[in-house]
Amino acid sequence: MKRRMVMSMLAGATLLASTLLGATPAQSAQSAQSTDVPAEFGTDWHDPITAAPPVPKPSGKSCRVTVAEARFRDFTPYKGTYTPPEGCGDRWNKVVLRMDGKVKGRQYDRLGYLRVGGVEIFRTSTPEPSPDGIEWSVEKDVTRYGDTLRRGQDVEMLIGNVVDDTYTGIIDVKVTLTFYAGRRAAPPATPDRTAATPDRVLTLQDGTLTTPRNSERIVAEVYATGSGGGCEEYWYLSVPDPAPYSCKAGGGPYREVRIEVDGRLAGIAAPFPHVWTGGWSNPFLWYVIPGPRAFDIKPIEYDLTPFAGLLNDGRPHRVEVSVVGVPEGQSGWSAPVNVLVWQDAKSARVTGKLTVHKAGDLVNSSAYTPGSEHRVDTEGGHRLTVAGYVDTSHGRVTTTVRRALSNTSAHRWTDGENLDGLDATWTDDEYLTVDGPGPARTTRTQRTYTMDGTTTLGSDDRLRTVLTLGDRAAVVTSYGGRRTAWSRLDDTYTGDATWTVNVPRDQRHAVGTTSERYRLYGSDGCYDRSLTSVQGVLTEERSGC
Secondary structure, eight states, rough: OOHHHHHHHHHHHHHHHHHTTTTTOOSEEEEOOOOOOSOOOOOOOOOOOOOSSOOOOOSOOOEEEEEEEEEEEESEEEEEEEEEOOOOOSSEEEEEEEEEEOSSSOOOOEEEEETTTTTTEEEOOOOOOTTTOEEEEEEOOOGGGGHHHHEEEEEEEEEEESSSSSOOOEEEEEEEEEEEEEEEOOOOOOTTHHHEEEEEEEOOOOTTOOOTTTTEEEEEEEEEEEOOSSSSGGGGGGGOSSSSOSSBOTTTOOOOOEEEEEEEEEEEEEEOOOTTTTGGOGGGGGGSSOOTTSSOOOOEEEEEEGHHHTTTHHHSSEEEEEEETTTTOOOOOOEEEEEEEEEEEEEEOEEEEEEEEEOOOEEEEEEEOSSEEEEEEEEEEEEEEEEEEEEEETTTEEEEEEEEEEEEEEEEGGGSSSSEEEEEEEEEEEEEEESSSSEEEEEEEEEEEEEEEEEEEESSSSEEEEEEEEEEEEEEEEEEEEEEEEEEEEEEEEEEEEESSSOEEEEEEEOOEEEEEEEETTTEEEEEEEEEEETTTTEEEOOOO
């Protein structure tokens, strides 16, 4: 089964090279398992695999560095040092992170991070293992952290774990960085004249940020995850009083990740509703195909450029991230912050001003309807517009950010939660306009996340979960009113799995079918890949555009 995973990765890499990187094949090769499907899950299954594309890699010289190698059995972080590669220069076309992991026995899903020089460059969660053991890998483009990687740095990595007589799985990982020599191609001319990668990558110091005084673009990224084993791991299922449910939150399930600068709201975002590999009370949904973003947790991005005039005064400014809706005093969210900065090389000081700050009223309504089937209907949303200018060496540049969030959900359950269902949608629409010398650039990003699932527990202790998850995004970039680039992402996961609870592992008689289809298409080409797994066997692997 390990060999099949490697073959799948190679097939995906071939497809990516033939689509996103220039060619337009009418139909890529199709592969399918001829292995007989067992009547139920056994003690081994296919290694975890996703339909997402591997990171495209440029040709030419490359150098590889091992960043971390550790076996996690508790909550002791791995600590080491990083040294930049020799022989590939200090400016790179691309830098690709790869984590290879393996675990066997019995273990929960675990959340982990990797920090280099205090900068979090990777956040992940782990699959749950088979008794015979599994292996998996994750790739991520980390070119944006080049400023951090050009110098020797301390390294810290942690995948918090518990190993005892019951939970025996030790999580064994190795992380490498591969550096591809050469500079990235210059981006099209833009009003702010900034390059594709930032000049500096900063972290907060005691909750404060001090930017270089010639910063002309500032973007914060936040790796926000609800986790820790408590109710905030399943925040989308929480209900207000007086609804009789195991996870309570006074304001219901609406969550919003916000960032403030010196106490003033600077950005809002809808958190992605991650489902880890033990989620929805049914690990058999996730053994082979995880939910979207489970292995590569993407940060939320906030463009703080409208605040650059304030931040560029050489003094520390307080930057705080909070999550709306979390009950007071309750933990469960992690939200580390990196700040990416682009500098004006021809100016020692860039001045500016915040000119527009309009925050709409927060809408958050959760209505409980009692009955034989309890129900909570939620509607929430928020809007924020900020604008500001910076006076740079190439003229005045005005940045306007408009962001609008919405969330609707219907949560229904019976007494004892033997039936528990949710149908929810989150939208996060963002309009970014950069206007200065030359044509204005406008980027519109429309994000939509969906979750539609039901878990039922019968009188025979057979638990069944049927679930569909969606991660969608549409991005359009225009210059001077003319569309120059566009893309659409649709990553859809579906699963249906049943098992017997409250019995030893070998008596669960589990069955399950899961699938994922990942489609990404636009002005750069197309990628389309589908996977299906039945009782832990990969039965279909289809690629084509």
